[in-house]
Amino acid sequence: xxxxxxxxxxxxxxxxxxxxxxxxxxAVSSVLNGTWKKRRISDRLAERITRIxxxxxxxxxxxxxxxxxxxxxxxxMIVPKYDNRYFGAIAEQFEAMARARDxxxxxxxxxxxxxxxxxxxxxxxxxxxxxxxVTGATEPDRIGDFCRAAGVRVINLDLPGSNMPSVVxxxxxxxxxxxxxxxxxxxRDFGKQFPLFFIGGRAYDHNTRERLRGFMTxxxxxxxxxxxxxxxxxxxxPEKNEAVMDELDLPDHSAIFVNSTIALEGVVRALHRxxxxxxxxxxxxxxDWDPFAALMQENVGMAQxxxxxxxxxxxxxxxxxPEGAPQIMIPCILRPIENGEEVPLRS
Amino acid sequence: xxxxxxxxxxxxxxxxxxxxxxxxxxAVSSVLNGTWKKRRISDRLAERITRIxxxxxxxxxxxxxxxxxxxxxxxxMIVPKYDNRYFGAIAEQFEAMARARDxxxxxxxxxxxxxxxxxxxxxxxxxxxxxxxVTGATEPDRIGDFCRAAGVRVINLDLPGSNMPSVVxxxxxxxxxxxxxxxxxxxRDFGKQFPLFFIGGRAYDHNTRERLRGFMTxxxxxxxxxxxxxxxxxxxxPEKNEAVMDELDLPDHSAIFVNSTIALEGVVRALHRxxxxxxxxxxxxxxDWDPFAALMQENVGMAQxxxxxxxxxxxxxxxxxPEGAPQIMIPCILRPIENGEEVPLRS
DNA sequence: TATAGCCGCTCAATCGATGCAGCAAGATTG
DNA sequence: CAATCTTGCTGCATCGATTGAGCGGCTATA
Numbered sequence: 001x002x003x004x005x006x007x008x009x010x011x012x013x014x015x016x017x018x019x020x021x022x023x024x025x026x027a028v029s030s031v032l033n034g035t036w037k038k039r040r041i042s043d044r045l046a047e048r049i050t051r052i053x054x055x056x057x058x059x060x061x062x063x064x065x066x067x068x069x070x071x072x073x074x075x076x077m078i079v080p081k082y083d084n085r086y087f088g089a090i091a092e093q094f095e096a097m098a099r100a101r102d103x104x105x106x107x108x109x110x111x112x113x114x115x116x117x118x119x120x121x122x123x124x125x126x127x128x129x130x131x132x133x134v135t136g137a138t139e140p141d142r143i144g145d146f147c148r149a150a151g152v153r154v155i156n157l158d159l160p161g162s163n164m165p166s167v168v169x170x171x172x173x174x175x176x177x178x179x180x181x182x183x184x185x186x187x188r189d190f191g192k193q194f195p196l197f198f199i200g201g202r203a204y205d206h207n208t209r210e211r212l213r214g215f216m217t218x219x220x221x222x223x224x225x226x227x228x229x230x231x232x233x234x235x236x237x238p239e240k241n242e243a244v245m246d247e248l249d250l251p252d253h254s255a256i257f258v259n260s261t262i263a264l265e266g267v268v269r270a271l272h273r274x275x276x277x278x279x280x281x282x283x284x285x286x287x288d289w290d291p292f293a294a295l296m297q298e299n300v301g302m303a304q305x306x307x308x309x310x311x312x313x314x315x316x317x318x319x320x321x322p323e324g325a326p327q328i329m330i331p332c333i334l335r336p337i338e339n340g341e342e343v344p345l346r347s
Numbered sequence: 348x349x350x351x352x353x354x355x356x357x358x359x360x361x362x363x364x365x366x367x368x369x370x371x372x373x374a375v376s377s378v379l380n381g382t383w384k385k386r387r388i389s390d391r392l393a394e395r396i397t398r399i400x401x402x403x404x405x406x407x408x409x410x411x412x413x414x415x416x417x418x419x420x421x422x423x424m425i426v427p428k429y430d431n432r433y434f435g436a437i438a439e440q441f442e443a444m445a446r447a448r449d450x451x452x453x454x455x456x457x458x459x460x461x462x463x464x465x466x467x468x469x470x471x472x473x474x475x476x477x478x479x480x481v482t483g484a485t486e487p488d489r490i491g492d493f494c495r496a497a498g499v500r501v502i503n504l505d506l507p508g509s510n511m512p513s514v515v516x517x518x519x520x521x522x523x524x525x526x527x528x529x530x531x532x533x534x535r536d537f538g539k540q541f542p543l544f545f546i547g548g549r550a551y552d553h554n555t556r557e558r559l560r561g562f563m564t565x566x567x568x569x570x571x572x573x574x575x576x577x578x579x580x581x582x583x584x585p586e587k588n589e590a591v592m593d594e595l596d597l598p599d600h601s602a603i604f605v606n607s608t609i610a611l612e613g614v615v616r617a618l619h620r621x622x623x624x625x626x627x628x629x630x631x632x633x634x635d636w637d638p639f640a641a642l643m644q645e646n647v648g649m650a651q652x653x654x655x656x657x658x659x660x661x662x663x664x665x666x667x668x669p670e671g672a673p674q675i676m677i678p679c680i681l682r683p684i685e686n687g688e689e690v691p692l693r694s
Numbered sequence: 695t696a697t698a699g700c701c702g703c704t705c706a707a708t709c710g711a712t713g714c715a716g717c718a719a720g721a722t723t724g
Numbered sequence: 725c726a727a728t729c730t731t732g733c734t735g736c737a738t739c740g741a742t743t744g745a746g747c748g749g750c751t752a753t754a
Contacts, residue, residue, distance in 0.1 A: 011498060013740055024704050029741055039743085040702055057496035062473040063414040064740035067709050072410075082439045088430030095456050099463075104470065106453055109442050116446075123451065126409040149404035151358060238638070265638045272642050272687045291585070291612045292639030295619050340619045360710055371734050376711055386713085387732055411710035414739050 012058045021045075021052050028053075032060060066128055075318070076124035077107045077133040078117060078143075084262060085290050089307045090135060090157070097311055103130075114138040118146070125150045131318050133157050140164070155317050157310060159206055166327045167313045171207050174303040174332030175214030175257070175287065181336055182255050182285040183222050185300040190253045190281065195219055195226040197248070197256040200241055200263025201233045208233060208259060211287060215257055233259075241266030246273075253281040255300075261288040268296060294337055301336040359405045368392075368399050375400075379407060413475055422665070423471035424454045424480040425464060425490075431609060432637050436654045437482060437504070444658055450477075461485040465493070472497045478665045480504050487511070502664050504657060506553055513674045514660045518554050521650040521679030522561030522604070522634065528683055529602050529632040530569050532647040537600045537628065542566055542573040544595070544603040547588055547610025548580050555580060555606060558634060562604055580606075588613030593620075602630040602647075608637045615643060636682060641689055648683040 014028040021028065023045060030036045031049040052058075066072045075098050081087045091107045098105035106124060110116040117134075121143040124132055131153040134140050140154075140161030147154045148163070160166035179196065187193050198215050201208030212231065219226050232248075234240050241263045258264045264286045271282065282298050289304035309330045317328075336343050361375040368375065370392060377383045378396040399405075413419045422445050426434045438454045445452035453471060457463040464481075468490040471479055478500040481487050487501075487508030494501045495510065507513035526543065534540050545562050548555030559578065566573050579595075581587050588610045605611045611633045618629065629645050636651035657677045664675075683690050 011740095014742095015740080025741080026704065026706095026743080027702090030743085033742080035743085040700090042702060045702085057493060059469055059472045059497055061414070061475065061740050062470075063410045063419075063475055064709090065742075067408070067410040067414055067711095068740080068742045069709085081435075082429050083432050083435030085430050088428075088435050092429045092456050092458070096458070105455070107456075108452070108454075109439050111439070111443070122406055123409075125406045128408065128410055146404060150406055261639075268639070268642055290639055292608075292615070292637055292643070295615055295643070296639070341616075358710095361712095362710080372711080373713075373734065373736095374732090377713085380712080382713085387730090389732060392732085408710050411739090412712075414741095415710080415712045416739085 011061065012056055013061070017049065017053055017056065017058060020056070021049050023049065032058075033065075072104075072128040072130055073102065074104045074106060074127060074129045075131050075133070076121075076127070076129035077105065078120050078124070078135055078137065079107060079109050080112045080136040081262075082109050086261070086288050086305060086307070087135065090311070093307055093311050094133065094314075097315055101315065110137075112136070112138060114142075118142055121146060125152050131155065133314055134161070134164075135159075137161070140166075153318065153321060155314050157314055158305075160327050162325060164325050165317050165322055166325070167310050167317070168207070168327065168329060169305045169310070170329040170331050171210035171287075172214040172217075174305075174334070175211035176218045177214075177332075177334050178285045178287065178301060178303040179215045179218035179257055180221070181301045181334065182257060182283060183218060183224075186253070186255050186283055189283065192253065193222060193224065194251075194253070194255075195224045195230055197250075197254065198226075198231045198233070198259065199244060199256055199267060200236055200259035202235055203233050211257075211259055236260055236262045238262060238266035238269065242270045245270030250282070255282065256284040258284055258286040261286060261290045261293055264288075264290070264293055268293070271298070289335060294335065294342055295340045297340050299337050299340070301334060304333045304335055306330050306333055358408065359403055360408065364396065364400055364403065364405060367403070368396050370396065379405075380412075419451075419475040419477055420449065421451045421453060421474060421476045422478050422480070423468075423474070423476035424452065425467050425471070425482055425484065426454060426456050427459045427483040428609075429456050433608070433635050433652060433654070434482065437658070440654055440658050441480065441661075444662055448662065457484075459483070459485060461489075465489055468493060472499050478502065480661055481508070481511075482506075484508070487513075500665065500668060502661050504661055505652075507674050509672060511672050512664050512669055513672070514657050514664070515554070515674065515676060516652045516657070517676040517678050518557035518634075519561040519564075521652075521681070522558035523565045524561075524679075524681050525632045525634065525648060525650040526562045526565035526604055527568070528648045528681065529604060529630060530565060530571075533600070533602050533630055536630065539600065540569060540571065541598075541600070541602075542571045542577055544597075544601065545573075545578045545580070545606065546591060546603055546614060547583055547606035549582055550580050558604075558606055583607055583609045585609060585613035585616065589617045592617030597629070600628040603632075605631055605633040608633060608635040608640055611635075611637070611640055615640070618645070636680075641682065641684055642687045644687050646684050646687070648681060651680040651682055653677050653680055 014025045017028045018025045027041055028049050030039045031041055031046045036046050077094050079087045079091050095105040108120045110120050117137050132147055134143050134154055134156050136158040140156045141163050144154050144161050144163040154164040156164055156166035160168050182196055232244050234244055245267050258267050283300050284298055285301045287303045289302045294302055313328055361372045364375045365372045374388055375396050377386045378388055378393045383393050424441050426438050428434045442452040455467045457467050464484050481490050481501055481503050483505040487503045488510050491501050491508050491510040501511040503511055503513035507515050529543055579591055581591055592614050605614050630647050631645055632648045634650045636649045641649055660675055
């Protein structure tokens with residue numbers, strides 16, 4: 001099996017295999033890439049070459065292969081984070097779906113840094129990706145412009161862009177339904193109705209704006225007006241939101257709409273520092289889903305983004321490029337919780 | 348900026364740029380890859396080429412570049428999952444550290460499927476990775492053998508292999524200390540001492556074995572013997588462990604050592620279905636760390652694996668290849684919790 | 695027996711970037 | 725003023741796999 005000593009820089013090539021097999025590099029190439037039937041190589045030779053390649057532990061040089069071929073079969077994805085259930089699931093399912101389509105996935109994580117996002121897109125274009133999925137990018141259009149020039153198809157995911165097709169959650173409806181759920185629960189549990197707090201996100205972020213719109217709509221439906229100081233958008237960072245909570249003067253009975261589980265980390269940390277006596281006059285709901293957050297006593301429900309549906313649509317757009325830059329909305333999945341246990345949605 | 352219409356397959360090459368600039372491809376190449384000073388290209392020409400490349404939105408073809416160059420500067424990583432804080436952090440920090448070293452990271456997720464792990468390793472070798480970090484692999488040695496033959500350096504992370512250097516957590520000490528912590532807490536909170544349950548993982552998994560060894564050691568120190576039926580290793584899957592918990596006959600006062608947050612998902616789901624009346628006569632501690640799990644009432648502490656330290660060591664091994672296949676152990680960080688709030692370790 | 699057709703393979707150009715060898719023109723030296 | 729050096733570039737082979745063109749040798753047909 002191991003022919004190489006592991007220190008030599010020389011990798012086995014089709015020329016080496018051809019020499020060993022006493023045949024030509026073309027024959028070796030076509031046998032190993034599966035085109036040998038069409039090129040009328042005999043079964044006997046094909047078998048011999050395959051066996052030798054196996055024995056020698058040969059691995060094709062994809063740089064050379066891709067360089068020569070017209071299609072690379074590489075698809076790229078940029079995600080802002082891995083260590084978060086939502087983006088983790090996106091990356092993981094994207095890879096699985098790409099492989100199922102016989103594509104090679106390359107995912108890279110850019111930590112919400114605009115310049116790194118752009119540099120990563122550039123690098124992926126340099127790797128000859130056929131399409132690029134840009135997830136939650138701060139400046140999707142900059143990447144879109146660059147990729148269009150390079151002839152690479154881009155699909156924006158999670159956050160929409162204006163120059164390339166986008167697949168996003170229906171943040172408005174998701175937030176409206178989640179807000180309705182929280183309002184219903186405080187009416188039931190506390191016997192009264194009052195406006196919620198909105199915590200987390202950024203005012204200039206598309207998703208935050210849409211969610212806030214859903215939040216306000218649900219309040220209007222309920223005949224409630226939301227005081228300005230109950231809407232607190234100081235970013236997603238847990239630390240920031242923990243500080244926000246520490247300074248917040250929460251009434252005895254109150255409820256919070258938390259914009260993303262990342263912000264929720266800070267919110268619940270602050271809450272737990274305040275009160276250690278079990279569930280009290282507080283309720284919250286949160287956009288995004290996390291298995292442990294779903295078990296917290298005060299949690300009345302989570303709006304889970306439908307990652308599978310989003311990615312199916314993404315690959316659909318990859319396969320059938322649309323005209324222009326449509327924005328496709330995917331409904332969220334509302335997951336109501338009762339006393340730290342998920343309950344099916346009665347609809 | 349956008350010269351290409353986005354549909355044409357033809358990408359701009361150094362030959363096109365050379366023609367536009369009225370110079371040679373060699374000049375363009377050396378200007379764009381930074382070797383132009385040493386190749387005595389004038390500042391004037393260098394500037395002109397740079398400007399034209401910028402204007403035309405040129406991106407180098409890395410397949411061609413890597414094919415020709417001696418070093419690829421690509422480093423690969425295989426991880427079993429993304430949507431889990433531990434592996435998510437590993438992937439994210441690996442990418443950041445690789446970029447800081449001017450390397451191109453390619454991470455791929457293989458969902459604990461041995462064949463997929465091997466296929467992914469093969470694919471990464473085909474991409475000419477200079478080194479490959481194999482994380483939590485089911486069959487690290489199979490990959491190690493193959494990569495040695497291809498002349499690719501492998502470093503095993505999280506789970507050790509026998510033919511390549513490995514960096515693993517000190518699972519024994521981490522588990523022993525976590526077990527000690529849980530035992531101390533039940534003595535304090537319940538006023539008595541009894542053996543814990545060990546839940547999650549697999550008997551043939553290196554890490555599970557080591558953690559079990561630490562678990563047993565702490566019990567021996569405390570003069571406790573653990574009944575066999577308190578050690579339940581039915582894998583990591585949440586569903587499996589939820590079922591395990593449902594069938595378990597827990598005494599009024601009991602405590603659990605949970606082997607990984609993935610298993611913990613199932614454990615707490617079952618616990619929450621049982622009792623809705625706040626903290627009771629149950630305590631648990633868990634290997635791995637999760638921000639929400641850290642806030643659960645019954646949680647007395649988590650053994651966090653020191654991802655940064657592990658990766659620093661990994662890159663150290665990449666830079667300075669050791670003799671043989673040493674196994675390097677990185678201490679875990681014990682994070683005690685009191686009433687759903689993290690407390691500093693008094694040491 | 696000429697000729698057409700098929701079989702099983704090989705040859706050589708090609709993909710785009712790289713880097714060594716080398717060349718022409720000007721500057722410097724003895 | 726010839727010899728040498730320096731400057732600023734260009735030419736060309738090369739990396740490894742792919743693929744269209746083509747070539748002997750054999751069989752089938754007229």
